[in-house]
Amino acid sequence: MNLLAGFALLLLCQLLGEALVRLSGLPVPGPVLGMALLLIWLLTRGQVSASLRGASEGLLRYLPLLFVPAGVGLINHALLLRQDFWVILVTLVVSTLLTLVVTLVTLQGLRRWMGKSDESA
Amino acid sequence: MNPREPLSQVVAGMAQSPLLHLGVTLVAFMLALWINKRARGTPFLHPVLLAILMLIGFLLLTGIDYATYFAGAQFIHFLLGPAIVALAVPLFDHSARIRREFVPLMLACLAGILTAVGSTFLLVRWLGGGEATLASLLPKSVTSPIAMGIAEQIGGFPALAAGLVLVTGAIGCALGPLVFRLLNIKDHAVQGFALGLAAHGFGTAHSFTISNLAGAFAGLSMGVTGLLSAFLIPLLMRLFS
Numbered sequence: 001m002n003l004l005a006g007f008a009l010l011l012l013c014q015l016l017g018e019a020l021v022r023l024s025g026l027p028v029p030g031p032v033l034g035m036a037l038l039l040i041w042l043l044t045r046g047q048v049s050a051s052l053r054g055a056s057e058g059l060l061r062y063l064p065l066l067f068v069p070a071g072v073g074l075i076n077h078a079l080l081l082r083q084d085f086w087v088i089l090v091t092l093v094v095s096t097l098l099t100l101v102v103t104l105v106t107l108q109g110l111r112r113w114m115g116k117s118d119e120s121a
Numbered sequence: 122m123n124p125r126e127p128l129s130q131v132v133a134g135m136a137q138s139p140l141l142h143l144g145v146t147l148v149a150f151m152l153a154l155w156i157n158k159r160a161r162g163t164p165f166l167h168p169v170l171l172a173i174l175m176l177i178g179f180l181l182l183t184g185i186d187y188a189t190y191f192a193g194a195q196f197i198h199f200l201l202g203p204a205i206v207a208l209a210v211p212l213f214d215h216s217a218r219i220r221r222e223f224v225p226l227m228l229a230c231l232a233g234i235l236t237a238v239g240s241t242f243l244l245v246r247w248l249g250g251g252e253a254t255l256a257s258l259l260p261k262s263v264t265s266p267i268a269m270g271i272a273e274q275i276g277g278f279p280a281l282a283a284g285l286v287l288v289t290g291a292i293g294c295a296l297g298p299l300v301f302r303l304l305n306i307k308d309h310a311v312q313g314f315a316l317g318l319a320a321h322g323f324g325t326a327h328s329f330t331i332s333n334l335a336g337a338f339a340g341l342s343m344g345v346t347g348l349l350s351a352f353l354i355p356l357l358m359r360l361f362s
Contacts, residue, residue: 010203017206028351029266031205032344038209039216048210056207059200060336063326064169065150066201067287069194070265071173074284075180075187080254081281087250088285091258095240096292099262099319100300103233103342107311108304110225 006055013038136185142193149175169323170291201322205264208325208344211337218310219341226314230345233318237262238354242361257281259354261289264321267347275358290323297324309335317342 017034020026026033042048048056074081081088126134135141153171160166180190191198212219219226238259245255256277260268265283272282297316306312309332316324317339325343329336 007203010206013206013209014202026351028348029205029264029270031202031266032264032347034202034206035209035212035340035344038206039212042209042213043216048213053210056210059204059207060211060326060329062200063204063322063329065147065172066197066204067169067265067290067323067326068146068150068172068176069191069198070201070283071169071287072176072180072190072194073187073280074173074287075177077278077281077284080257080278084250084254087245087248087254088258090248091241091244091250092261092285092289092292093296095237095244095261096289096319097296097300098240099233099237100293100296100315101304102236103229103315103318104300104304104306104311106232107225107229107314108306108308110228111222111311114225 002051003054003058004051006049006051006053009052010034010038010055010059013041136183137189139193139196142185142190143196145179146172146176146194146197149179165295167291167294167327169287169326173287205322208337208340211333212340215310215334215337219338226341227345229314230318230342230349233315233342234262234346234350234353237319238350238357242357253277256358258285259358260350261285262293262319262321262346263350263354264343264347267351271351271354274355286321287323290320293320293324294327297327310338313338314342318346321346 014031014034016037017032018030020033020037021028021030150168150172153168153175156171157163157166157168176190179185180187241258241261242255245258250258253276256275257272259275259277260271260282263271263286265286268282268286269279273279293316297312297320300315301307301312312331313325313328313335316328316335318324320327321343325336325339328339
């Protein structure tokens with residue numbers, strides 16, 4: 001399987017995404033726009049080539065590792081982190097918990113409600 | 122033949138080398154995966170968080186600064202861009218289901234973003250945190266490249282925002298399984314969607330370890346949350362301050 005063609009397509013989409021961000025001035029990162037472009041391309045084509053699938057799955061399998069270098073950058077913010085340590089920690093934990101719960105309850109509730117109205121219709 | 126160098130000079134040279142920092146990052150991550158497996162996959166010892174802590178320890182011990190480290194580690198960091206683009210593939214695989222449930226998904230996304238931003242605002246004000254802390258914390262549920270842009274726009278520190286985004290991601294992954302059990306949510310699509318919203322790329326990466334379906338929905342909510350937040354957070358900030 002030739003993974004290079006798939007990887008090249010990923011890079012091309014990101015490049016187009018970056019170019020569009022600069023042209024439009026949208027406050028969105030290039031890769032996110034690149035993802036949208038690739039999705040549109042796949043939807044019009046109706047299938048994923050073996051090469052693209054291989055390259056994507058290879059990258060996504062190691063997605064957690066890719067966050068490590070940026071995370072080590074926390075080392076540069078030790079001072080502010082120490083100053084507001086408890087504010088930051090409590091806020092992060094409580095707010096993330098609330099966000100998870102609200103999202104889950106809303107989505108589950110809406111799906112159930114709309115599922116039922118579909119059945120009765 | 123090249124002239125021979127004394128050992129101390131060679132060691133000092135290698136400490137600056139991208140090879141060392143690239144290698145150390147890979148080894149730290151493998152070690153973190155091994156420890157996490159030993160601890161039966163407990164989310165409190167999340168491999169990414171463990172690896173970050175180990176590498177910070179390494180830099181503190183050796184006195185190597187972050188810029189030197191990043192000169193090597195950037196080769197890993199670079200792949201984050203194409204990896205985000207690659208999320209289009211699982212999204213395409215599950216596009217039929219996404220289209221079918223489009224309205225509930227978007228409404229849940231909006232509710233989640235408002236909760237994330239609103240609760241952060243109230244908590245920081247209530248606990249007495251500073252303005253820079255607030256502005257760096259507000260985009261915490263947004264994928265880091267977007268979060269950095271938002272933080273800059275509303276008067277926070279972009280690099281700190283990126284770091285807090287990562288910590289949020291780890292906390293979200295740790296809390297997720299507990300909340301799923303508590304609320305009795307077994308649908309992988311719903312689990313992934315909530316993780317992608319609250320914990321962005323980190324939650325997406327974690328969701329792919331649950332299943333491909335969970336990963337696809339996490340990627341979807343991460344993307345939509347990022348796009349909506351980029352417009353909503355600066356707007357809300359102007360309304361409330």
